[in-house]
Amino acid sequence: MRNMFRWMVVGCLLLTGCADGGSPEAQGPKETETREQWTVSPVFETASGSKVRGEKNRAGILVHEENGLVVTQEIAKYMWLVWGDPEQLKKGATAEIYGMHREDGKRQLLHKASLNGPMHGADAMTLSGPTFPKKGLWKIEVVVDGESHATFVLDVK
Template sequence: MKKILGVVICGLIIVGCSHKESKDIIEQDSQILAIAKEVAWEESSHFTSENLSLIGKPQLLGFTHNEGENIVANKTGKYGWHFWGDSVKTGDFLIVKGTHQLTHIEMELVTNAKLIGPNGGADNHAPTNMTFPQGGMWKLDAYIDGRLVDSVYVKVQT
């Protein structure tokens, strides 16, 4: 009986240690992956929809921006955000949070812009103004009624 109890205790210790080591490895891998994603920030794709030139992800989201034109820091620009899909409804509200790659400062660039219907082949859109306080790479997270739709990456010139 003591032998069986000893074997069971040793087994539990081995399983417990293995589980902890596996969990540590998974956490380390997740941290490495998160760091790699941070390092690999690249400007999003440019695409066209009907007569509009946009940057973002075709058939999901994007905002008006001509390829080859610069987005300039501290200069307010007019941008139409466009969305595709049934989950985005007219009357919903858009918030865009921007994060600077190097400083990791996050700020709200668009606050409660109302979606006003189809435009340029998109199912819905919202006219907005955005001002970036500094140059560099920015990740723009687009939220519709508090739900993250996706992110767009842009280069901002000084």
């Protein structure tokens, strides 16, 4: 009887130790992430000459010369630009913009909408209102119709 009790205790400890710790949305950055993964993404120029910060030829956010190519909390609207397969990015495809703030590591939905047609040299775009609840580094993931499309880092001032 004592042996059976010991095995039950060991089994419970093993099962508790193997728990996954919650959903991926609630988990913060992994300890193995390096500083390079939180380096602010570069600004690139589109075919139409617009300045975009993000992952070149995948997705990014339109930035303006007036604010020094910096994303701020004060901008009234953001334009998210997406490049890729025209079939996947057809008008009406759903775009979800997720953000994870470096301090708290919580993944949150910043914007969800249907993609609109081409603009500023991109294959598709969507507009959002002010979406960043606080300043600092944000890791952005652009998801199109449920598939991860691009990831980049913004420094919100």
